[in-house]
Amino acid sequence: MKRTNDIGTSRMFATDFTQVLSPVFVFGERVVTMSAETELLRSLPEFDSMAVGSILSALEEPYGIAIEDDDINAEIFTTVYTLIQFIAAKTAA
Numbered sequence: 001m002k003r004t005n006d007i008g009t010s011r012m013f014a015t016d017f018t019q020v021l022s023p024v025f026v027f028g029e030r031v032v033t034m035s036a037e038t039e040l041l042r043s044l045p046e047f048d049s050m051a052v053g054s055i056l057s058a059l060e061e062p063y064g065i066a067i068e069d070d071d072i073n074a075e076i077f078t079t080v081y082t083l084i085q086f087i088a089a090k091t092a093a
Contacts, residue, residue: 036081041074052077065090 040047056067067090076086 036079036084038080040079040083041077047077055083059087063087063091 052072056072059065060067065087071086071090076082
């Protein structure tokens, strides 16, 4: 996914994204210190298939998007940034 300096994407990361991650991962301050480069898959033991489902479900209603099974692949969950880019693309569609 192409990385751009999108103000909307940055705003989403700074506010909403950590709110979505907090109840899913429940590891306190660690969510606050995450950056766009934080690796998700294969790096966080808490990031399993249940977490993926919880995150996607939590993102659909607030962003007014529908995430289909065909939309989901491992690349989306490489880093925090790739997940943000996916959500930004879905909201722009």
